Every structure is written in structure tokens, then in C-alpha cells.
Amino acid sequence: MLTAPVTPPPQKQPLPPKPFLIQKERTRFFGLTLDETIRAFFGGNAFMAVVVLALITVFLFREGSAFFGQNRESITLYRTAGLEYVDYMRADQEGHTALTRYLFDIRMRAVKQMTENEGLSLADANAKLAAFDDFSGRYSDTIEPVRGLVSELTDVAVAIKEKYKINEDAKKERAQFLAAGMTAEADAVNIITVDFKTELAPLVGVTPAYVEAANGVATAIKDVLATAPVLSVPELETRMTRFKELNADYLATFPETRRKLESWDYQKPVPLLDTVTGFLFGKEWLTASFWQDWYGVVPLFIGSLMVSVIALFLAVPLGVGAAIYINQFASVREQKLIKPAIEFISAIPSVVLGFFGIAVLGQVLRALSQIEALSWVPGFPFSERLNALTAGCLLALIAVPTIFTLAEDALNNVPRSFKEASFALGASRMQTILRIIVPASLSGIVSAILLGLGRVIGETMVVLLCAGNRIAIPDFTKGLTAFVQPVHTMTGIIAQEMGEVVRGEIHYRALFMVGLVLFFIALLINFLAQKIVRKYRVSIG
Numbered sequence: 004m005l006t007a008p009v010t011p012p013p014q015k016q017p018l019p020p021k022p023f024l025i026q027k028e029r030t031r032f033f034g035l036t037l038d039e040t041i042r043a044f045f046g047g048n049a050f051m052a053v054v055v056l057a058l059i060t061v062f063l064f065r066e067g068s069a070f071f072g073q074n075r076e077s078i079t080l081y082r083t084a085g086l087e088y089v090d091y092m093r094a095d096q097e098g099h100t101a102l103t104r105y106l107f108d109i110r111m112r113a114v115k116q117m118t119e120n121e122g123l124s125l126a127d128a129n130a131k132l133a134a135f136d137d138f139s140g141r142y143s144d145t146i147e148p149v150r151g152l153v154s155e156l157t158d159v160a161v162a163i164k165e166k167y168k169i170n171e172d173a174k175k176e177r178a179q180f181l182a183a184g185m186t187a188e189a190d191a192v193n194i195i196t197v198d199f200k201t202e203l204a205p206l207v208g209v210t211p212a213y214v215e216a217a218n219g220v221a222t223a224i225k226d227v228l229a230t231a232p233v234l235s236v237p238e239l240e241t242r243m244t245r246f247k248e249l250n251a252d253y254l255a256t257f258p259e260t261r262r263k264l265e266s267w268d269y270q271k272p273v274p275l276l277d278t279v280t281g282f283l284f285g286k287e288w289l290t291a292s293f294w295q296d297w298y299g300v301v302p303l304f305i306g307s308l309m310v311s312v313i314a315l316f317l318a319v320p321l322g323v324g325a326a327i328y329i330n331q332f333a334s335v336r337e338q339k340l341i342k343p344a345i346e347f348i349s350a351i352p353s354v355v356l357g358f359f360g361i362a363v364l365g366q367v368l369r370a371l372s373q374i375e376a377l378s379w380v381p382g383f384p385f386s387e388r389l390n391a392l393t394a395g396c397l398l399a400l401i402a403v404p405t406i407f408t409l410a411e412d413a414l415n416n417v418p419r420s421f422k423e424a425s426f427a428l429g430a431s432r433m434q435t436i437l438r439i440i441v442p443a444s445l446s447g448i449v450s451a452i453l454l455g456l457g458r459v460i461g462e463t464m465v466v467l468l469c470a471g472n473r474i475a476i477p478d479f480t481k482g483l484t485a486f487v488q489p490v491h492t493m494t495g496i497i498a499q500e501m502g503e504v505v506r507g508e509i510h511y512r513a514l515f516m517v518g519l520v521l522f523f524i525a526l527l528i529n530f531l532a533q534k535i536v537r538k539y540r541v542s543i544g
Contacts, residue, residue, distance in 0.1 A: 477490060
């Protein structure tokens with residue numbers, strides 16, 4: 004049986020390469036194709052960004068890590084030179100000063116009551132308060148025994164500290180001469196070892212004198228309070244009653260001061276942990292002091308937090324509200340007008356905004372606070388034109404473009420089908436926006452707000468020029484009035500003091516530690532942003 008020969012199927016001819024593929028294959032840079040070159044370029048930039056961030060982190064830690072050791076040496080000298088011993092007694096003097104200010108506040112309120120409500124002239128009011136003034140003067144003089152003792156011992160402690168510092172400088176000078184091979188000059192440097200036990204003898208022996216002075220102060224205060232004048236105004240009389248209660252609490256601190264003086268030991272070591280907690284929870288930032296420098300970040304952190312809260316309180320509704328309006332309501336003509344106007348704000352230099360705050364905004368806010376119709380606003384009226392409120396308003400202006408742009412992008416990314424499905428179910432435009440569009444874009448809006456917070460908390464020039472630069476914790480006992488008080492911030496203190504410090508000294512290290520705190524705050528904000536966004540996406544899914 005004959006079979007037909009099987010014809011093999013025709014071979015499929017390969018298609019010629021396309022011209023652009025041939026060109027792409029031929030385009031090489033340093034032996035790489037175009038795709039490989041692009042990947043290498045962007046990958047190299049990403050790698051460089053990571054390297055730069057790592058270098059900044061290492062630099063901050065390297066420059067700031069030595070702070071705690073230097074601060075420990077400073078606190079040790081504070082103790083061994085007797086400054087700590089004197090400060091125990093100084094605390095009694097400062098407590099009396101605070102009570103004197105309280106008494107002065109009562110007088111100011113009495114004058115206001117007499118001139119505004121009773122219609123008396125200022126001269127008549129002062130004449131009517133003559134007995135109160137005599138009482139205040141006698142009360143102010145009651146602290147004189149302790150004040151005199153503190154003044155004498157201050158001179159002794161400062162002399163010990165200066166003697167130690169001079170000797171330390173002499174040791175450094177001698178070491179420099181020896182390193183340079185100048186033996187004769189090194190031998191000529193006079194170094195005298197400070198015997199702290201001998202030097203402190205005049206201090207530690209005054210505890211009986213303090214006890215006698217404190218007893219005299221307590222007796223004098225009780226005698227003066229017994230002759231306190233009676234004020235005709237019930238509110239002021241209530242304050243005088245409170246003043247007497249505060250004095251009772253104040254006198255109760257004298258035995259504790261005596262106990263501290265009797266148990267004080269200049270040789271007691273300073274734990275390293277105390278220097279860490281002293282920086283993180285310290286309430287004083289005091290530099291260039293003849294007495295003792297303190298580096299506590301709390302007042303700076305609170306200042307940064309306060310201006311950031313004010314800024315976000317204003318910027319979030321403005322930025323998010325503007326984004327929703329532009330994305331959902333505005334016409335094309337309005338979008339072309341409003342979007343560039345808002346985004347243009349970010350192009351204004353912050354120093355220009357700071358000058359605007361000094362010359363215009365601060366004056367305007369202070370003038371508004373003086374209007375009688377606005378006296379119900381917490382903190383109004385106020386006299387300081389440069390304060391947390393002024394800085395916060397300007398920071399809100401800076402944060403609005405960031406929040407607006409990113410929030411508007413988040414709204415744009417919501418699928419159009421969500422909106423159409425909502426309308427198909429009969430929902431109104433407002434219901435669709437509030438219940439569909441905004442929740443669907445909430446992760447992007449939250450990210451926009453957090454990035455706005457990062458923009459605000461890292462701002463320098465505005466807070467340096469407009470926040471008032473008072474390094475103190477505001478008086479929160481007065482409620483929202485604290486937000487119209489001058490503050491200082493972490494970024495502001497770095498910008499203000501970095502140019503005045505000596506490289507490697509404790510003050511220099513302390514500023515880098517403030518920078519580290521800012522660095523960790525930025526990391527925390529980003530971490531929280533990721534957690535919030537991830538949690539919301541999971542809940543939506």
C-alpha cells in the first residue's frame with residue numbers, strides 16, 4: 004500500500020525586529036541598555052537618599068551623644084562646689100518672692116476694682132490702699148534674714164567654682180604646651196588642686212544659722228499676716244484668704260529644707276540616668292549663667308507643641324475644606340483661580356511671613372483683643388503681640404498649601420464609580436461627599452494632615468521671629484490664656500543659639516540633642532501615619 008509522502012508544515016519565519024527595538028538595543032551607556040540605564044539612575048538616587056539620611060543620623064548621634072557625659076560633669080561640679088547646697092536655701096527665697104507677686108496681683112485687682120467699678124481716680128485708689136501697701140512692704144521684708152544668708156553663701160560657692168574652672172583651664176594649657184614640646188612653658192603653669200572639703204567648710208557649717216533665720220522668717224510672716232488689712236471687695240477678700248493658706252503651705256517647707264541641708268553630701272555621685280531624665284523632663288533651659296547652666300527640653304517641647312496645635316486647629320479645616328470645595332463644587336474657572344492662589348503661599352519665604360507677623364499680624368491680633376465685644380474670648384485682652392497665637396496663625400498659613408494639595412490629590416484618587424453608585428442609590432451631593440468621597444479618601448487626608456504637622460513643627464524663622472522667645476512653661480492654670488503667652492520652640496532655640504556656641508562644649512552638644520528629639524518626633528509622626536493609614540485600609544477592606 005502506497006502512502007503519500009508527508010509534507011512537513013512550513014516553518015514560521017521569525018518577524019524582523021521592530022525598528023525601535025533595534026534602536027533600543029543599540030542605545031547603550033557604559034555598556035548598559037536604555038532600560039538598565041534608567042533603572043540604575045533612579046536606583047542610584049534612591050541609594051544616595053538612604054546614604055544621606057544615614058549620614059545625617061550618624062552625625063546627630065555623634066555630635067549629641069557626648070552631651071550626657073559633659074552634663075554629668077557639670078552637675079557634679081554644681082554639687083561639689085556647694086551651689087546645690089545654697090540652692091536649697093534659695094528655693095525658700097524664691098517661694099517668698101512668688102508669694103509677694105501674688106500679693107502685688109491682689110493690689111492690681113483692687114486698683115482696677117476701685118477705678119472702674121467705684122469710679123475713683125488713681126490717686127484716690129492709691130490713697131485708699133495705703134494700709135495695704137504698708138502691709139505688703141512689711142511682708143516683703145520678712146525674708147531678709149534668709150536673703151542675706153543666701154547672698155553671703157552665693158559668693159563663697161561661686162568662688163569655689165571659679166577656682167576649680169581656672170585650675171581646669173590651667174591643666175588644659177599645660178597639656179597643650181607638653182604636646183607642643185614646650186616643657187619650660189608647661190612647668191611655668193601653676194596648678195593648685197582644689198580641696199573641696201576645706202573650701203566647703205564655710206558652707207556646711209551654716210545649717211544652724213539657716214535654722215535660726217528660717218525661724219525668724221516664720222515668726223515675722225505670722226506677725227505680719229495677723230495685721231492683714233480687710234478689703235471691701237468679696238473677691239479680693241477671698242484672694243487674701245487664699246494668700247494666707249499659701250503662706251501656711253510655704254512655712255511647712257522649712258523643715259524639709261533643713262533636712263536636705265543636714266543630709267547633703269558633696270561627694271555623693273551623680274548617676275548618669277539623672278542627666279538623661281534631667282534633659283528629657285527638665286523644666287529649665289538656662290545657659291550662660293554665672294551660677295549653673297540647665298538644659299531641660301520640656302519648655303521648648305511645650306512651645307513647639309502649642310504653636311503646632313494652634314496651626315493645625317486653623318489649617319486643617321481651611322486646607323481640607325478648600326480641597327473638598329475645589330474637588331467637588333468649584334467650577335473650572337474657580338479651580339484655575341483658587342488652586343494657584345493657595346499653592347502660591349508655599350512660595351512665600353518664611354522670613355517674609357515672619358516680618359509680616361511682627362509688623363502687621365501681631366499688632367492686629369493685639370488690637371482685636373482690646374475690643375470690648377471680644378472680651379469673652381479666652382486670653383483676651385493681651386499685651387504681648389509676639390506670642391504662641393501669632394506664630395501659630397502664621398504656621399497655619401504655611402501648612403494650608405501642603406494640606407490642601409495632598410488632600411485634593413487624595414480626593415481625586417477616589418474611583419468615579421463610587422460617586423456614580425451613590426447617586427444611583429438616590430443620595431444627594433452632600434451625602435455622597437460626606438459619606439462616600441471623604442471616607443474613601445480619609446487615608447490620604449490623614450497623611451496630608453500629618454505632613455502638614457511635620458511642615459509646621461520643623462519651621463524655624465516664623466517661630467523665631469514671632470513666638471516671643473520666652474523660655475518658660477506657660478501658666479496653664481489660666482486655661483486657654485496660655486496660648487497667648489510668649490514661648491520658645493526647639494527649632495527656634497537651635498537657630499538662635501547655634502551660632503554663639505563653641506564647638507564641642509556642653510551647650511553645643513545640648514543643641515544637637517534637641518535636634519535628635521526633633522528627629523525622633525519626625526520618626527514618630529511618620530510611624531503613626533503609617534499605622535493610621537494601614538488600620539483604616541484594613542477596616543475599609
